[in-house]
Amino acid sequence: MSVRRKDTIVFEHPPVISAWAAVGGKREGEGPLASGFDLLVEDAAFGPEGCSGWESAETMLQSKCARICLRKAGISAREVNLAFAGDMQAQCTASAYAMRALGVPFAGLYGACSTMTESLCLGAAFAGAGYSERTLVMTSSHFCAAERQFRTPLTYGGKRTTTAQWTATAAGACLLRPAGTAGIPVLSVTFGRVQDYGVHDINNMGAAMMPAAASTLLAYFHAFDASPQDFDAILTGDLGEVGSELLCTQMRREGYDLSNHWDCGCLLYDTSRQNVQAGGSGPGCSAAVLCARVLPRLQRGEWKRVLFLSTGALMSQTTFLQGESIPGIAHAVELGAPKEAATV
Amino acid sequence: MKLDPKTYSKMVRRAVPHSPVLKDCLWAFFVGGSICLAGEILRQTYLTWYDGEMAGTLTSISLIFASAVATLFGWYQKLATHAGAGTLVPITGFANSVVSPAIEFKTEGWVSGVGAHIFGIAGPVLAYGTLAGWVWGVIYWAMSKGG
Amino acid sequence: MSYLWAFVIGGAICVVGQLLLDYTALSPARILTGYVVTGVVLSAAGLYQPLADLAGAGASVPLLGFGHLLAQGVCRAVDETGLPGVFTGGLCAASGGVTASLVFALLAALVGRSRDQN
Structure with missing residues (x-):
């Protein structure tokens, strides 16, 4: 069960x-x-x-x-x-x-x-x-x-x-x-709650989504009395540079040190060189980073335990134009090392 | 969570990187100025054959044509990523805002796509410009009657 | 000399737009709409014609000039035909630019296609 x-x-x-x-x-x-x-x-x-x-x-x-x-x-x-x-x-x-x-x-x-x-x-x-x-x-x-x-x-x-x-x-x-097959185990999943802290700037999605990422992380840490250091890496979807900085600030305020945090939006592109402003976004961003970076690292045993979150901004063009603020959501997946790699 | 919208709005303002205003303004100045300079060269040329008003109209039409070509090849968009208001404010920017949706929405058909979207961006400019002109016209007419 | 003024005045009008973009939360669409309406107001106040005389295309090419054109057109039509001119003057004066934009846009759509920015 x-x-x-x-x-x-x-x-x-x-x-x-x-x-x-x-x-x-x-x-x-x-x-x-x-x-x-x-x-x-x-x-x-x-x-x-x-x-x-x-x-x-x-x-x-x-x-x-x-x-x-x-x-x-x-x-x-x-x-x-x-x-x-x-x-x-x-x-x-x-x-x-x-x-x-x-x-x-x-x-x-x-x-x-x-x-x-x-x-x-x-x-x-x-x-x-x-x-x-x-x-x-x-x-x-x-x-x-x-x-x-x-x-x-x-x-x-x-x-x-x-x-x-x-x-x-x-x-x-x-x-x-199902369990028993070779592959990267999904140890737990956490469904996020919608968070809205009144961000209205449609060009600053990272800021709009940060509270959702923080809330899901805190929900997990509180539920298991865990800390970021229990993980080899904590990855967020696409907060970009602005949202990532805000997340680290907020988590510090909550008493957690997020020094092993990376953001998919900043991993997919070289923000200093590729002219993508604050980083990448879109449903394909965290999906590609998961499959091109996170899962291979777990497979090779370079990481043993990872908390992976994707963050989403849940507004539409219509609600934005009608003056609604931008709500965010973040779901988390806890990934472990494959059985073979773990026993080596 | 130890956060409230008011605190957060302050946090966000602090975290947002500033625009490189000086660089942005230099780009806007030189690109915008150059487009206007090109316009003046055209206008002076047309003035040799036409009166001032027609020369002005022909200048606009020429710049609009140039902007349509630049838009078509994607050059206008590339220039605008640096020039900002330098490509936005001149009439070439207006033309770009009409030409780009026309090209973009071709996939949705000539009437519902191109036709319906062609003023999607420039529409507000025309609508409120026309309204402002009309209001001024009424005032001007009233003044001419009163005076 | 008119070339220098066209460059400087035209560039300066663009810089004002850039400052609005960088320092305010105004969207480009709002800034452009504001420019046209401001152009009408400046023209009505008699402030834009002197600038147009000085800078030529430097004043007429930015969208402020489009507002100036609308305001001028409406005045001329009112002078000629009275009240009906309120309805015809503005767009008559702007017809060249609007028609050119539409025709060139449709021709561009005929031969062109959407382009990836990547």
């Missing part, structure tokens, strides 16, 4: 991430994590492959990612029992069209940039409970699709503010299996 402690579900028999894949675009390929990606594309428009718009290009990104993940797992799409997937497009269409081609049972999720851990939490719970033998979880984002939907046309000339973040053109996919 799994145990529930406060907001966290602890798995007695932890399900495992048995295979994973990360796909990225040009700017991601120029970043520090390039070598961790399974596929990097120079032209993320996928014109020669029949994509007519940026939305279908994002679908292509997901399709490629899913197929690589399944190939690495050595299974066919027919063997997948359930897929949790999400993206940032209106009505979650990038995932829906990717699943149309894949033909697996599918539940679409929306958690903005937190979607990867939202999917992982649900996927792990389903795998842990024995409801699904092979669960695919996947998220993506595409810079161009996000830009034209949420900001301005791509050829429009605008200058970004220093706190703005760059939507990653990337996708990440994980295949979850």
Whole structure:
């Protein structure tokens, strides 16, 4: 039986991430994590492959990612029992069209940039409970699709503010299996609570999402009487430079030293060199960092225990224009070392 | 959590990195100034054949054409990431705000996409500019009657 | 000499916009709308014509000049036709720029496509 402690579900028999894949675009390929990606594309428009718009290009990104993940797992799409997937497009269409081609049972999720851990939490719970033998979880984002939907046309000339973040053109996919299979164990999952501390600046998502990350971290630490030093690394989704600094300040105030904290938005790009302002963002950002950096490190035994959070900003263009503040959410996944590596 | 919205808003203000104002302004000044200088060269050229008003109109049309070409090749966007208001404020920025949605929303069709979005960014400028002109017109008319 | 003034005045008007961008939370759309309306007001107050005489394109190319154009047009039409001119003057004066923007935009859409910024 799994145990529930406060907001966290602890798995007695932890399900495992048995295979994973990360796909990225040009700017991601120029970043520090390039070598961790399974596929990097120079032209993320996928014109020669029949994509007519940026939305279908994002679908292509997901399709490629899913197929690589399944190939690495050595299974066919027919063997997948359930897929949790999400993206940032209106009505979650990038995932829906990717699943149309894949033909697996599918539940679409929306958690903005937190979607990867939202999917992982649900996927792990389903795998842990024995409801699904092979669960695919996947998220993506595409810079161009996000830009034209949420900001301005791509050829429009605008200058970004220093706190703005760059939507990653990337996708990440994980295949979850029940305990007893080789892979990275998911030790616990924590569903976050929506937090809103009155941030209204749509160009400062990191600040809007920080309280959500802090609240989920504190919920976990309080529930288990744990501290950041119990982990080799604590990773947050895409708070960027501004949000990360705020998180460390806040956690210090709460009595926790977050010196082993990294943010996916700052890992995916070299913020000093790549002109992405405060860092990366988008559902694909934390998904790609998870699959290109975090899981490989756990696999190689360089890390033994990691707390991985993705943070999402849950406003829409409409609520923003109507003057609502920006609520945030963060879900956490606790990842351990694979059994083989742990015994060595 | 030891946090309240008021404290947080102060924390955020402290954490936000400042814009490099001097650099931004130099870019804006030189790029904006250069666009205006190009406009003046065009205007002086047109003045050899046309009166002042028509020369002004032709200058605008020429700059709009240049901006449309630059937008088409993605150059205007690239310049704007440095120039900021230097590319925003001149008429070329207005043209860019009309041309870019037209190109962008072609995938949604010529009527519902291009046609419906073409003034998506420039619309407010036209709407409130026209309104302001109308209000001034009424005042001007009233003054001419009264005076 | 008009070239130098065009450069300096035009550049200075842009710098004011940049300061608004950097120091206030105003969005670009609001700043542009503000510029046009300010242009109408300055023109109505008789302050913009002297600047236009001095700087030429330096005053007419920034969006303030667009407001000036609208205000001038409305005045001329009111002088010619009376009250109906209130409705026709502004956009008549601005018709060249607006039509050019629309036509070139549609031609650009015909031959162009959206471009990745990466």
